[in-house]
Amino acid sequence: MTIEAKAAPRQVKSELRRDVSVWGSYMWGFADVGADTYVALGLVMAYAQGATSLVFAVAGIVYIMIGLAYTELASAYPVAGGGSYFALRGLGDFSGFVAGSALLLDYTIDIALFATASAGYINFFMPYIIGRDITSFVTNIGPFHNVNPVWCAETLILIGFLIWLNVRGIRESSFVNEVIGAVVIATESALVILAFLFAWRPELLAHQWNTQFPSLHNFMYGSSIAIISFVGLESISEVAQETRRPATVIPRTSITLIFTVFIFAVAFSTLGLGILPWQEFAKNIDNPVAVLAEAIPFVGLIAGPFAAALGALILFISANTGIVGSSRLTYYLSKFGIISPWFDAVHPKYKTPIRTILVFAGIGVFETILSFLTPSAMDTLANMYAFGATLGYTMVFIALIKLRFSEPWTPRPYKMPLNIKLKYKGRKVLFPVLGVIGTLGVGTILFMVVLTHSIGRIAGPAWVLLCFGYYAWYRKSRGLPIFKSIEHNWEKQQMDVLTSAEEFDLLEQYKIALTERDKKRTELK
Amino acid sequence: MSLLRPGQSSSEMPDKLSKMDYYQIITSTLMVILGAIILFRSLMQSFMIMPLLVGGGLLALGVYRLNFVVKYFRKRKKWNHR
Numbered sequence: 202m203t204i205e206a207k208a209a210p211r212q213v214k215s216e217l218r219r220d221v222s223v224w225g226s227y228m229w230g231f232a233d234v235g236a237d238t239y240v241a242l243g244l245v246m247a248y249a250q251g252a253t254s255l256v257f258a259v260a261g262i263v264y265i266m267i268g269l270a271y272t273e274l275a276s277a278y279p280v281a282g283g284g285s286y287f288a289l290r291g292l293g294d295f296s297g298f299v300a301g302s303a304l305l306l307d308y309t310i311d312i313a314l315f316a317t318a319s320a321g322y323i324n325f326f327m328p329y330i331i332g333r334d335i336t337s338f339v340t341n342i343g344p345f346h347n348v349n350p351v352w353c354a355e356t357l358i359l360i361g362f363l364i365w366l367n368v369r370g371i372r373e374s375s376f377v378n379e380v381i382g383a384v385v386i387a388t389e390s391a392l393v394i395l396a397f398l399f400a401w402r403p404e405l406l407a408h409q410w411n412t413q414f415p416s417l418h419n420f421m422y423g424s425s426i427a428i429i430s431f432v433g434l435e436s437i438s439e440v441a442q443e444t445r446r447p448a449t450v451i452p453r454t455s456i457t458l459i460f461t462v463f464i465f466a467v468a469f470s471t472l473g474l475g476i477l478p479w480q481e482f483a484k485n486i487d488n489p490v491a492v493l494a495e496a497i498p499f500v501g502l503i504a505g506p507f508a509a510a511l512g513a514l515i516l517f518i519s520a521n522t523g524i525v526g527s528s529r530l531t532y533y534l535s536k537f538g539i540i541s542p543w544f545d546a547v548h549p550k551y552k553t554p555i556r557t558i559l560v561f562a563g564i565g566v567f568e569t570i571l572s573f574l575t576p577s578a579m580d581t582l583a584n585m586y587a588f589g590a591t592l593g594y595t596m597v598f599i600a601l602i603k604l605r606f607s608e609p610w611t612p613r614p615y616k617m618p619l620n621i622k623l624k625y626k627g628r629k630v631l632f633p634v635l636g637v638i639g640t641l642g643v644g645t646i647l648f649m650v651v652l653t654h655s656i657g658r659i660a661g662p663a664w665v666l667l668c669f670g671y672y673a674w675y676r677k678s679r680g681l682p683i684f685k686s687i688e689h690n691w692e693k694q695q696m697d698v699l700t701s702a703e704e705f706d707l708l709e710q711y712k713i714a715l716t717e718r719d720k721k722r723t724e725l726k
Numbered sequence: 727m728s729l730l731r732p733g734q735s736s737s738e739m740p741d742k743l744s745k746m747d748y749y750q751i752i753t754s755t756l757m758v759i760l761g762a763i764i765l766f767r768s769l770m771q772s773f774m775i776m777p778l779l780v781g782g783g784l785l786a787l788g789v790y791r792l793n794f795v796v797k798y799f800r801k802r803k804k805w806n807h808r
Contacts, residue, residue, distance in 0.1 A: 254776040390753060394760055401764075403771040410774065464783060471780045 233433025
């Protein structure tokens with residue numbers, strides 16, 4: 202029995218089904234990334250002030266590079282696991298664990314943050330329904346000040362509903378994503394068009410830019426929060442193992458998604474500063490897009506509540522992608538001996554990873570409760586979200602560069618642009634210049650997160666350390682190395698994945714490349 | 727936007743445009759109009775980098791997407807003349 206077989210799951214009898222289509226794959230990403238602006242706009246405005254749109258653009262440029270890296274890797278390695286899988290394959294088990302723990306933190310935070318924000322948009326209607334504003338429920342509980350138990354309870358109900366939905370299976374969840382997502386894209390576009398035509402005042406934007414530029418600290422804090430507007434491409438990679446013809450579908454969906462989200466994020470922030478003073482958004486961190494829509498003349502009366510309903514919906518499906526992502530990530534981690542095979546169990550009827558859904562959505566619930574005990578639940582969750590995302594993305598970039606050298610024969614349906622041809626150990630390698638720039642970009646944002654986020658810099662590493670404790674215990678108990686990698690048969694696995702994905706052209710290319718490599722190796726001997 | 731289905735080679739030509747294609751043609755046209763309006767209005771005010779980026783970005787993306795539409799119709803015209 203090989204070490205890999207020793208670490209392999211004993212309980213898995215059912216594999217994840219490939220039933221996510223082009224539109225489904227796109228919507229998994231959009232549901233996650235597209236919703237981020239609804240959360241980040243108010244938070245970023247509170248710090249980046251008159252430079253908010255610049256901050257979104259700067260973070261957006263880094264995000265485009267991250268997106269291109271994910272597109273290359275997810276189409277070349279279409280397996281559940283996303284960034285963690287790429288790190289594991291490129292850099293080894295321990296790096297895979299570090300990236301996995303960072304991304305897992307993000308998925309559980311995703312559940313908590315987006316369910317909280319979804320409830321925040323629902324609360325926009327509270328004064329109309331019960332005649333009270335959500336802030337009127339704020340109370341002090343012992344040493345904890347500004348606790349909002351009603352908002353917290355709403356969030357927990359939403360998470361409970363999502364758990365039920367996901368236990369029932371991806372077909373149902375994917376359907377929810379697709380229908381709601383289509384409505385969201387159409388109405389979000391209408392909102393941008395109407396606002397730019399009827400409400401946007403370039404002179405107000407210029408005034409805020411010139412007179413209310415933030416301090417360096419606030420600019421850095423804003424930039425590091427703005428990166429959360431673009432977190433979610435991981436979702437496409439996570440459902441890659443359930444996507445039909447992933448090598449064809451993923452580059453299409455990823456690249457479309459990257460530019461859609463970038464445009465929406467920069468457009469919303471430019472619109473915001475040209476319609477209202479940034480202070481208005483900072484005051485309404487829980488529903489900034491609804492405030493923006495309400496300010497549109499003629500249609501604001503309807504657009505405000507409509508945007509709030511829309512925000513609640515899209516954030517709800519974003520929280521859903523958090524549950525899906527975390528469950529799929531843990532499914533993969535257990536498959537590769539990073540965590541216990543106990544997590545592998547798939548529901549016999551619904552074919553969903555039931556235990557991972559319950560455990561990690563449960564962690565999301567725990568994080569929600571803890572964050573509501575801090576002065577600003579959303580700010581606390583965003584802090585941790587930024588840490589997990591930037592750490593995970595840094596690992597992904599390094600893995601991308603390493604894999605270009607260690608596995609040049611793997612067919613890549615899409616390659617990041619800007620490459621330099623090099624000779625390495627007698628074979629041709631394309632060195633990804635944009636990958637290096639991306640590493641520096643996301644590394645800088647990680648540095649800013651650590652420098653400026655008082656909660657993120659403690660809670661983030663604490664989570665990784667906690668996960669390390671579990672990882673070390675599990676590996677030791679199974680007789681597996683902690684810092685070294687176990688033996689993985691990547692080639693066989695790649696062939697199995699391409700076969701199950703029905704990517705027969707790529708499979709053929711891969712086999713030919715391996716044969717040529719082996720031939721060269723024999724000649725050298 | 728390719729106006730082709732996944733897995734379909736460029737040598738094959740779809741007879742009919744799908745609803746999604748029509749949706750994309752409309753949104754691309756709107757992008758061009760909106761991008762031009764944003765550029766015009768911001769340039770009338772003063773030189774500001776962000777509106778230029780948003781307006782220019784929308785305009786460029788709209789033109790890029792419409793380019794595929796034009797190419798598609800040209801190709802279909804040639805195809806029909808065969």
